[in-house]
Amino acid sequence: MATIYLDNNATTRVDPAVFEEMRPFFCDLYGNPSSMHTFGGQVGHHLDTARERVAALLGAAAGEIVFTSCGTEGDSTAIRSALEAQPDKRHLVTTKVEHPAVLNLANHLVKKGYHLTLLGVDGDGMIDLDELRDAIRDDTALVSIMWANNETGTVFPVQEAGEIAKSRGALFHTDAVQAVGKIPMDVHQLPIDFLTLSGHKLHAPKGVGALYVRKGVPFRPFLVGGHQERGRRGGTENVPGIIGLGKACELAGENIEHENTRVRALRDRLERGLLATVPDTRLNGHPTDRLPNTVNLSFKFVEGEAILLLLDELGICASSGSACTSGSLEPSHVLRAMGVPFTYAHGSVRLSLSRFNTEEEIAFVVERLPGIIERLRSISPFTEEGDAWTGEG
Amino acid sequence: MWDYTDKVKEHFLNPKNVGKIEDADGVGEVGSLACGDALRLFIKVEDGRIVDARFQTFGCGSAIASSSALTEMVKGKTLDEALQITNKDIADYLGGLPKEKMHCSVMGREALEAAINNYRGIETPDQPLEGEVVCECFGVTDVQIRRAIEENDLKSVEDVTHYTKAGGGCERCLPDIEKILAEVRGAMETRAEREPPGPPARLTNLQRIQKVQQVIDEEIRPSLQADGGDLELVDVDGTKVYVSLRGTCSNCPSSQITLKSGVEARLREVVDPDIQVLEA
Numbered sequence: 001m002a003t004i005y006l007d008n009n010a011t012t013r014v015d016p017a018v019f020e021e022m023r024p025f026f027c028d029l030y031g032n033p034s035s036m037h038t039f040g041g042q043v044g045h046h047l048d049t050a051r052e053r054v055a056a057l058l059g060a061a062a063g064e065i066v067f068t069s070c071g072t073e074g075d076s077t078a079i080r081s082a083l084e085a086q087p088d089k090r091h092l093v094t095t096k097v098e099h100p101a102v103l104n105l106a107n108h109l110v111k112k113g114y115h116l117t118l119l120g121v122d123g124d125g126m127i128d129l130d131e132l133r134d135a136i137r138d139d140t141a142l143v144s145i146m147w148a149n150n151e152t153g154t155v156f157p158v159q160e161a162g163e164i165a166k167s168r169g170a171l172f173h174t175d176a177v178q179a180v181g182k183i184p185m186d187v188h189q190l191p192i193d194f195l196t197l198s199g200h201k202l203h204a205p206k207g208v209g210a211l212y213v214r215k216g217v218p219f220r221p222f223l224v225g226g227h228q229e230r231g232r233r234g235g236t237e238n239v240p241g242i243i244g245l246g247k248a249c250e251l252a253g254e255n256i257e258h259e260n261t262r263v264r265a266l267r268d269r270l271e272r273g274l275l276a277t278v279p280d281t282r283l284n285g286h287p288t289d290r291l292p293n294t295v296n297l298s299f300k301f302v303e304g305e306a307i308l309l310l311l312d313e314l315g316i317c318a319s320s321g322s323a324c325t326s327g328s329l330e331p332s333h334v335l336r337a338m339g340v341p342f343t344y345a346h347g348s349v350r351l352s353l354s355r356f357n358t359e360e361e362i363a364f365v366v367e368r369l370p371g372i373i374e375r376l377r378s379i380s381p382f383t384e385e386g387d388a389w390t391g392e393g
Numbered sequence: 394m395w396d397y398t399d400k401v402k403e404h405f406l407n408p409k410n411v412g413k414i415e416d417a418d419g420v421g422e423v424g425s426l427a428c429g430d431a432l433r434l435f436i437k438v439e440d441g442r443i444v445d446a447r448f449q450t451f452g453c454g455s456a457i458a459s460s461s462a463l464t465e466m467v468k469g470k471t472l473d474e475a476l477q478i479t480n481k482d483i484a485d486y487l488g489g490l491p492k493e494k495m496h497c498s499v500m501g502r503e504a505l506e507a508a509i510n511n512y513r514g515i516e517t518p519d520q521p522l523e524g525e526v527v528c529e530c531f532g533v534t535d536v537q538i539r540r541a542i543e544e545n546d547l548k549s550v551e552d553v554t555h556y557t558k559a560g561g562g563c564e565r566c567l568p569d570i571e572k573i574l575a576e577v578r579g580a581m582e583t584r585a586e587r588e589p590p591g592p593p594a595r596l597t598n599l600q601r602i603q604k605v606q607q608v609i610d611e612e613i614r615p616s617l618q619a620d621g622g623d624l625e626l627v628d629v630d631g632t633k634v635y636v637s638l639r640g641t642c643s644n645c646p647s648s649q650i651t652l653k654s655g656v657e658a659r660l661r662e663v664v665d666p667d668i669q670v671l672e673a
Contacts, residue, residue: 301426301451302451303429303430303451303452303453303456304453305395305453305454306405306452306453306454306456306457309405309454310406313406322429322453323429329429329496329531329554329558329561329562330429330530330561330562331429342426342427343426346426346429378411379408379411379449379450379451379457380449380450380451381422381431381432381433381449381450381451382426382431382451
């Protein structure tokens with residue numbers, strides 16, 4: 001059975017060209033870039049190339065890129081650095097729909113005595129800039145707003161949000177893990193101080209990421225140690241990972257048009273096909289301001305984990321915001337913040353595409369998913385009487 | 394990815410006895426859309442024996458599998474035999490369930506009871522069966538929590554959440570669950586102590602004091618310190634242990650729970666079952 005991979009917001013396939021680029025750095029060019037000998041030192045030049053490639057995708061300068069191990073490290077570094085560099089400011093603003101890498105850190109900081117304001121979202125998962133304006137205080141150290149939401153794909157107005165933050169003297173961070181490679185960006189034209197990206201979301205391997213730190217922004221390292229990354233991140237560089245990230249960013253730049261035309265067209269075909277054939281289905285996320293590869297649908301009266309298990313029987317990989325898939329008992333914090341009704345919240349499925357998906361795959365899913373929903377609805381006690389039985393308990 | 398047994402997968406992919414019984418003798422409904430799972434069980438009864446059972450379920454793979462298993466298990470049983478089925482029996486029938494999914498088996502047992510009560514003409518009230526609601530998010534009562542602890546030998550608040558859902562939402566009721574857990578565990582252990590093996594050998598005063606000091610220093614203080622609190626052993630008088638709470642513990646509203654269910658329970662377990670912990 002062939003695998004149809006529609007879970008690219010979770011992780012992506014390493015592009016074979018990225019893998020080829022990395023290959024020599026395991027057994028041949030394995031030197032330490034910090035070494036004094038030529039054998040190690042030459043590796044440093046390859047790191048420079050990788051850094052330039054990452055910077056080029058963002059519209060940044062190479063010196064503004066700090067390599068990290070993952071998105072979570074980038075988020076933690078940016079947020080902790082902003083707080084540490086401004087010890088007199090104790091307030092942080094972010095949104096209710098951030099990735100746990102930001103949200104759980106923010107909640108943790110509250111226990112350490114910081115103040116936190118969480119911005120809500122509307123039914124499309126969009127933030128309200130007026131709410132942001134009202135939230136910022138004189139002691140706001142940092143505003144952190146994701147560029148695009150991982151579950152719904154809703155794209156936030158980072159330019160406007162950044163301008164509001166800057167106008168009030170706060171630093172601005174964006175978790176752009178889902179946006180990089182899908183949305184063209186030029187950070188020097190934007191009021192962004194920190195930007196987090198992760199390699200494995202854009203066809204580089206897991207275990208590597210980068211943090212953009214605008215030149216001149218005060219910075220405190222998260223990993224204190226050696227002089228690597230010009231003292232901004234201790235620890236021997238993950239050379240093969242960084243080389244892979246560089247190549248992946250180069251390819252992402254070349255493919256960004258493709259993401260916004262062909263991948264978007266496939267996504268639209270999937271979305272329209274399912275909305276047209278499965279009754280009682282709703283789109284979760286913004287109808288237009290959305291990543292080109294993401295569609296999140298809720299099917300009324302059925303439960304997401306059951307859908308995923310039946311998709312899995314067909315080799316189709318997807319994910320769900322249902323309570324049961326995470327081991328928690330409540331549906332995704334993102335869907336709850338959006339106020340998705342309970343009749344729909346448990347039956348959400350996220351399908352996220354990449355440039356490796358084909359028309360045939362999309363046609364197969366459009367053909368087979370409706371039958372899965374029908375089958376589960378035929379078991380569900382709610383299907384017949386609709387919302388009449390809400391039950392207790 | 395859940396580690397489901399082949400039996401769970403089989404009952405999920407090819408569930409047995411799906412659907413309604415139009416002229417059912419008993420119908421039991423538990424759960425709701427808001428909770429994320431719901432089960433409606435239909436039973437047909439002849440001469441006090443369940444001759445047919447069918448179900449409709451809204452829920453995840455293990456909820457559907459538990460419902461399917463339940464219908465297979467009850468067919469042919471007398472009502473009294475059926476009422477002996479515990480949630481653990483349902484999970485065992487499926488070769489086990491991940492602990493986060495045990496509440497699916499509890500839902501099965503509750504639906505069975507509701508269906509039998511319905512047949513016997515006992516009104517199942519809309520608001521939970523009996524007792525007081527502890528968890529507002531999922532509408533779980535203290536009676537349900539106590540029963541889950543006893544039947545499944547649950548030892549932590551997390552286990553209680555996995556089995557009953559209580560505490561899985563806003564988490565405000567976690568201290569209440571902790572209190573119930575301490576009470577039920579206390580009662581269970583007292584019962585266990587009455588049976589062999591007999592009580593631990595009596596300690597001399599000196600031994601008892603040394604043991605108390607050791608447990609407090611090595612186990613209790615490090616865990617309190619991790620939360621910014623602390624505790625000091627002030628005196629030991631027979632089986633009375635006097636302590637003083639320090640740091641964040643000293644003005645923590647749940648400090649009494651910490652003392653009773655944490656410190657006292659541990660000292661009773663390892664030092665002397667008669668120990669009483671008091672604030673100096």
